[in-house]
Amino acid sequence: MIKASLKLASSFRNKMILIFFAITIVPFIVFAYYAYMKSIEGIQNANATFSMSYLQQAKANFETYLTQVNDRINDLIGNKSLQAWLDREPESQEEEEAFAVDMLALVYQHMPQVDALRVRVYPMRPSLYPNYMNTMGVSPQVEREAWFQASSESVVPTWHLTMPEQGLYGRPLLTYVKRFTGLNDRKPRGLVVTDLAEDHLRRFFSPSRRMEGQKFLIVGQDGTVLFDSNENEWTGRPVPSKRFMEISEKASEGAETLHMDGEEKLITYAKMNSEPWTVVSLTPLHAMTHPIKTMNNLLIVFLAIYLICSVGVVIYITMNFTQPVAKLVRLMRKLEKGEFDYKGPTSSREDEIGWLYRGFESMTRKIEALIDQTTLSERKKKELELQVLSHQINPHFLYNTLESIRWKAENHGRSDIGEMVSALGNLLRLSLNQGKDITTVGREVDQVKAYVQIEQARMGMPLRVLYFFDEDMLSLPFTRLLLQPLVENAIHHSIRDNFEKGKVILSGYVEERDIVIEIIDNGRGIPDSVLRQLDSEETDSKAGRRQGVGLRNVNERLKLYFGAGYKLSIETGAGMGTKITLRHPVLENEEPEEAGGIQNAN
Template identity: 45%
Template sequence: MNKRRMPRVFSIRITIISLFIVAIVVPFLFFSYYTNSKSIEGISSANTSFSMESLFQKTKALEDYLMGINYRANDVLTLPKIEALLNQNPGNEQEQRAFASSMATLLEEQQNLLDVRKLQFYPIDLENYPEYQKNDGANISREPWFGSIKENGEPEWKLFLPQDNYYLYPEPVISRIKRVDNTSTNKPIGIFTIDIPVENIKTFIEGTQGQEGQQTFLLDENGFVIYHRHKELIGANYDSPELHHLINEKAAGTETFNIEGSKSLVSFVKLHQIPWTMVSSIPLDTLTKPIKKISQLTYIFLVIYILFGLSIIFYITYYFTNPIVRLVRSMRMLENGNFKIALPASKREDEVGMLYRGFNRMVQKIQELIEEVYSSAKIKKELEFQVLSHQINPHFLYNTLESIRWKAEQHRMVEISEMVESLGNLLRLSLNQGMELTTVRREIEQVKAYVRIEKARFGKPVKIIWMINESIMDMPILRLLLQPLVENAIHHGIRENPESGKIVLLGKREGNDLVFELSDNGVGIPERTLQQLNQTLQKESTVDKGSKGVGLFNVSKRLELYFGEHYRLQISVEHGKGTRIIIRHPVLPANNDTGTIA
């Protein structure tokens, strides 16, 4: 026979470790990841809202500033002195010099009022004015932007760098370029430029000091940098296809992508009246820096927690599971029939020690029980032999009673004959061929046989009224239910006054139950006796043979055992007026002829 392989002691330890990982470590890691991602999401969302609101404010302030300069420049062009000077058409060199001097004086005055870098006027046919701005305007007429605005007349904002063929400023400037038409002929007469240093818009774009790594810059409609903190980027095409794609699709928005070599949260807003876009970017590392510190502390705590937990697990498995494994091994030996085993004595006062001592006591008790069962089996065999040798054949008893009845009839002793006949019927119906079930009809015959015997004993009539519904007479019922009740009514109800005493037995069907009600008009059961009887009916154990109500208790207990507590006897008493007992019995299948209850 193959021995069952014992599980290794480490299997329980591995199970506990696995449960520890599944129940604690995995949820802890998931919770850490979830809170970290949600924190980043929340910070990004908050920063997005803040960035967008800040960008909207900055774009509005910048646009108000630039358009304010534009509006004031328009006012300058409508001044009477400027308008009169523009309507002149200088011819010779002397007139051109006078025109240039007068225009320069007027523009310088307005330039200081506008607070701009330079306010300049170029005649539309600049090549016809050789004396006008010889130093810095000689080649302006050849610039593409000059020819473009000369032709279409659309004003524009343009960035000029120091290396461009314009005013050689040491810093980049933003120019508002606008064509001027004659108010009488509507013909173009010149082009005005208003130069603003790029540094002038710095405060509108950068504002207060932002977070570490945060950058805010300005792009034109072609993706060239108008302003950037890093001056070397001004005028260059900003190298970010994703950003250009977003700007072309939306007027404002926020996305996360790589920009300037790091993954950043990028927000942008387009200006309404100027085709520029203000962009703000902040590296995600800057946003998540506080969370990373928390995450590091969390991971350190998790490692310490796991090490501490594993130490506890190893302690538990070594101190508790090893003794349990030894106990299981001994139990397996006990299963194989080896009762001569004993665990080593344990002085531990915990549950393990109690298990060890309990197992040893159990093994000892099993050995004692085996010996006791063996002895009891031997005695039982002897008793069975004695019972078999002393059994009386019921047919012999029936034949003997029949012979007594026949002798009584021969000697014309009718009472003896009837009494013996009733006793024989009572015995036959009570035994019921060893079957537990009988019918209502046979049960009523048994009760009637018992009543005839009692009449003969008393020498006085016993008045019983039978009110049994014929439809239930052939229904199955437990045997010996009604006779103990009638016996109780005769002996404790009407025995003292049989002449006026009366017993009524009612039988009917109510739904799925058979209901039998036995009532008498005797003196009734005393209150104290009734309480004792009810308490007896509620007990789980049997009563003493000498106690009152043994028959009632047996009937109630049989009904309860077979059909449940709902079918206990119901006893009610009106002192001086009699007793009423109700039996409820479930309706059983009519074809149940086995004598057993399914």
């Protein structure tokens, strides 16, 4: 499965399709997603800023309202009649009934000023005022309830939440309980109990109609919801998010996106200054993102159309570009197998594909020409090798015969003949090189010296041949039979007519990775006809072959072995002599034998 997937992905056509989708569809999707996320983020930030501003204003108004309620309650507590009536407990039923009438009238008189659902004044011992308590619809045994006892013992006002099933009005009531004492002493007189209904709280915390599902909460210090603007859905229950409680404990206000009640909500909160409560705004994210749903639907439609158009473009590219390239690939595979006998591809297109087809056809024809040229070169190389091998017939017999001639010449007192025969033997030994193509620069120079010695003996006069070689290059590997033909050419065709003044200079050095050897003479130079025939394919005239065979042989061998960059460089002219530069690469992997001849066979 994996191999099949890799093979599928390696196809040029499939790569083009993948690249096309990568540079068109993927960036579009990424951009659309990025734009969508940034839109959501912008809407959240804007809504969080607006909600926080609204929450801060609503909190300030609510705290002002609570302060006003507390001030009106203090006015009621400061009433001298109320203080007097609660200064002592009733001694008879008639006094308790009179107390009830007077107290209820006083409370009803102050209720509009307090701006609350109900205001009630409880004596410290309600059980002693049964008629008064029953008239208010409260059991005289209320003093046994936990909230009453806690408020009776607290010097600071307390709050008490009454749930619907417990409330007189069938809805939750947030009750403010304040214990008060005498005006001139610290003796507790009673409790003022003020009930705030949800209508009073909704005046300050009302959700926007444009935000579906938005609600406001008032959360107590223990996490209990004291007020829920959405029909008291969570009133009396803990906030359904421990994460929110952890966050709200660390900061007095803030905005977070949390998962609550089964959906993501934007939560803004602010703690009140006068009470240990936290005012909270909850807005579902889907309500905020509703305005961009239409844009998202339009984006999806556009993406579908864009995808269809992209598929069409892919089909067009496949038919007009990748399939022609695939056809070329199949032809190239045939070419790899050596199948040249097929009809080449043709195309009249003027674009890059047409150029590719025509270039492939031209390349095929050039390959065929190069193969033919290589075959011809190999044939010429074999011919040159056969010429060299023709000189290797029974070398031991020749060496032994020459050695016998030298021995007899010396016995008859003809040392000059002996030296000439010895030089000839060395020349043959160095030329044959035990049948190997690679010798050393030193052995090639020794061969030249042996040849010069024979020429001097044959002509009966000295030849001025000078040698200048770096010592460290004499041991470098070198192709045999390259220098002697060039020196022979210089002696016989340049300085032959003036041996007294003529001279030949051989010098060698290493330049970068090449061995450079220069053969310079002060003779009459090389004729232009010979130079023109040096790189020609055929030599027609017999004179041309006689005069240029040495140069041609060396030049051809250098090109065959090392390439056209290593052919001979010749500078010549009438009256200026000749300078031949031979370049030979330094061979790393060859290990030629040290200088020394083949031992005579017995």
